[in-house]
Amino acid sequence: MHRIRLVPAADLLVLACLAAVLALSGASKLRAREETEDAFASLRVPAWMPRRLGAAALPWLEIALAAGLVASPSRILVVVAIAAAVLMATYTLLVARALTFDEPVTCACFGRLGGHRVDRLTLVRNVLLTGLGAWAVEVAAGGGSVPGAAGALDRPGWAAVGAAVVVALVAALVAAGGRPVEGAYGDAELDYQRTPIPFARLDFPDGTSQSLRDLASTGARLLVFLSSGCGSCIRVSEHVDDWSARLAPAVDLVTVYTSGTTEFLHHDPDLVALDPDATVRAVFNIPSAPAAVLLGADGLLAGGPLGGRNDITQLVEDVLAELESAPDAAT
Template sequence: MTSAPLAAVLVALTLAAVLATSGAAKLRDRTATRDAFDALRVPGVVPKDAAATSLPWVELALAALLLLTPAPLLAPVAVAVLVLMLSYTALIARALGFDEPVTCSCFGSLGRHDVDRTTLARNLLLTLLAGALTWLAFAGGSVPAAVADLDSGGWWALLAAAAAAAVAVLVVGTPSSAGAGPVGELLDYERQAIPYGVLTLPGGRTSSLVELASTQARLLVMLSPGCGPCVRTAEHLDDWAARLAPAVGLLAVYPDVASAAAAPQHGRELSASEPELNVRRVFSAATPAAVLLGADGYLAGGPVAGEDAVAEFVEDVLSVLADAPSPAE
């Protein structure tokens, strides 16, 4: 790479941009950063609170050092970036083997949060780039030296690459809103039939979603064990259930019977489980998520995903119930 200064600069700029973006996003959403440690089940030997606090600053510092460090000192910086990317890749690969889907705020509140093969492919590519930069560093190269070696053609190519990256960010970089978005307009909700899904209720009885809602509207809150936002959402369920009753029954939907039985944040009578994750799959919902099943066999709201969106959704449902006429009227 020492004979290809443009390639060296592009590799370093790519890694530095990713690290800087990731670090800045993590600083903006410290809670999501800490939750990612739980979602990915980072081994207990890692002090999660301290690591979540320091990680954004480490990423920002590495981004700057990659671009500014001269040749003799770049090697340890490059090795640190390579170790970081290898660690991220290992955690993502391990998470793909979990029984339940995993969401992770690897870039704070930015970007996509589902952990899947695309996430793994992205991390593998970043690891390869970090490996290439490490090779450059041990070969005696550095970004300042590569920049000094650029000729006019190299500068034009670098400018074109930056423009292409900017266009890509503008075209595909803005995340689309998930689910039903703001739900203050429940009365204008486009009704759809309740899809087929099965839940295992407390006591072991199974019921389809349509059967479950045939006697009472049901608010399903989909949760995952070890998910920080899910735990915080679960802590509100007893209160929500009391406020929604008797018009709407609330159920917390967990991925299996064991996690439903072990949830300590709310009453056991609210816990249900879904065989083979069928409910969250049919709604394509990342946890925490919520959906309202109408007693008429149609969806009455949602699905919505995210801690804040679920809380807002419940408040909107409560507001609609408060405005509804009583049976005596």
Template sequence: MRAMTSSPVAALVVVLTLGAVLLVSGAAKLRDRRATQDAFIALRVPAVVPAGPSAAALPWVEIALAVLLLVTPARFSWAPAAVVLLLMLAYTALIARALTFDEPVTCSCFGSIGRHEVGPQTLGRNVLLSALAALVLWYAVDGGSAPGAMGELGAAGWWALLATASAVAVALLVAAPPSAVSSARSSASEVEVLDYERQPIPYGVLTHLNGNSATLAEAASTQARVLFFLNTHCGSCLRIAEKVDGWADRLDPAVGILVVYTDESAAAGQVGHRPDLATWEPELNAQRVLGLSGTPAAVLLGADGLLAGGPVTGEDNILELVEAVLEEVEAAGAPVEQ
């Protein structure tokens, strides 16, 4: 580690990188605290770590650690570096465990800017961050610190650091995904297209808890149906489930509701709504034919054998779809209680 101690530019690049990740992660979590709490549920964080208080405190912990990495003098720099390493190792362990779950996991590891399905790439990123944290701890134990490295920089060192930061900024701008606004507009456009270009209900099979099975088209043969695809380990899914009974009462008898889970045990263990609304889909067949890649999701099946709305994914989009269905039912004169 003497190489890093004798090279303040390299040391600062590593420390600043880790500090920037923590700062961005903490700030993003503060912007979307609900997503952070949902991540605790999705990753099935052990109950000894209470989701509510921990999700509220975590953003501030990350921001504080980022600051401490940059300002703590050499004598004490090992302390925040050790905490950061433990935090990164905990994140990595949670992601590795999530990859073994039967159901896909969506994690907001970086708050409002990091919502994605957990996969090998997520694990690789966390392993790399853990390696950087170990490097920073080794550097601190060897007597190094960010303030000390800054004090050793000459003019050439500052120029090298500035050039590195500029290169990273350009790379991020080039590789940045489309904005959330653009994605939302794209999703809205897809829903509007379905309104005008309705497609036949694809072939899929749902199984009820009583053992009876029906295709998607058969499920909608007597009345239009809204299908909600939920996951029992998903915060936004649980919030949708709690609203299902109320929606079912308001839409009856014009539109029926079914809640679709990934397997029989999940359907039997559902909470938040009536058991008679629960179904499950063998081998995720309904999600596949509808082109869905995550939960929560919803689709409106028309009684005429055509898709009548959606499919849509995400809590906000589902709420918009349900509100549109309620408005249509009211406009048709069906009795909808308020």
């Protein structure tokens, strides 16, 4: 008798959980269209899937699948569950492939929610979601559905479902509480403390090498850290030439890559510097690109490090405003 009562509860939890993940993901992507497009680039989705069209359609597909998982009778649910399982498996394959790339990958898999760094934990999460999709297919194939499971639940069954929901919410709140804010490398509420430029070196495509301090000794330098495994970096790179022209001659802009890969460059290659061992990133505690640091000509940091396309753009605009208000002042 106990086993019979638990089957509807399990069916309901599996389908509702998968539907909730898809609905949350789809709704978040609707509010993060550009981030979703960037994810297509970061994960190197095959060219036959247009980035803009895919980013526009994917949120609605996820929301439709979520609704279908909750509302469909078992015969229709089989098709919906198979589609959801295939989608989850596709995500898992893309993430697994991304882990083989030379540079770290960032991906807004849940829009603006959650951490965006693709790592082994991301793969584990997606494998579990793929398993949940397969379980949903099994539930549907066995004649299960959300309406049917809800109608078959008795009081102990509802108690089991309620307890599982509470546990899931508590776990989600605990995990969210420990997540750092994306793009924040310091306390924005504190006054900026200028510190000496650290000892680190950059390599250049012509085979030369120069320390950060020597690089800034002849003038201020804005270091913009980019990566070929980051869709947001592509958007930043599209503005680099314009920023460089507007900042010159007071501030020279240098783009910093951890490898020689230039397939996503959208700027003058003469601006490129290399940080092959990620040493410069490490001394500035930069976890991922895009990011920026402003080196002052006086041997002190003048801005950053900070991360994210919006913050980098704001830094450039702030520097330009300073230059316009004091055109004869040394930076």
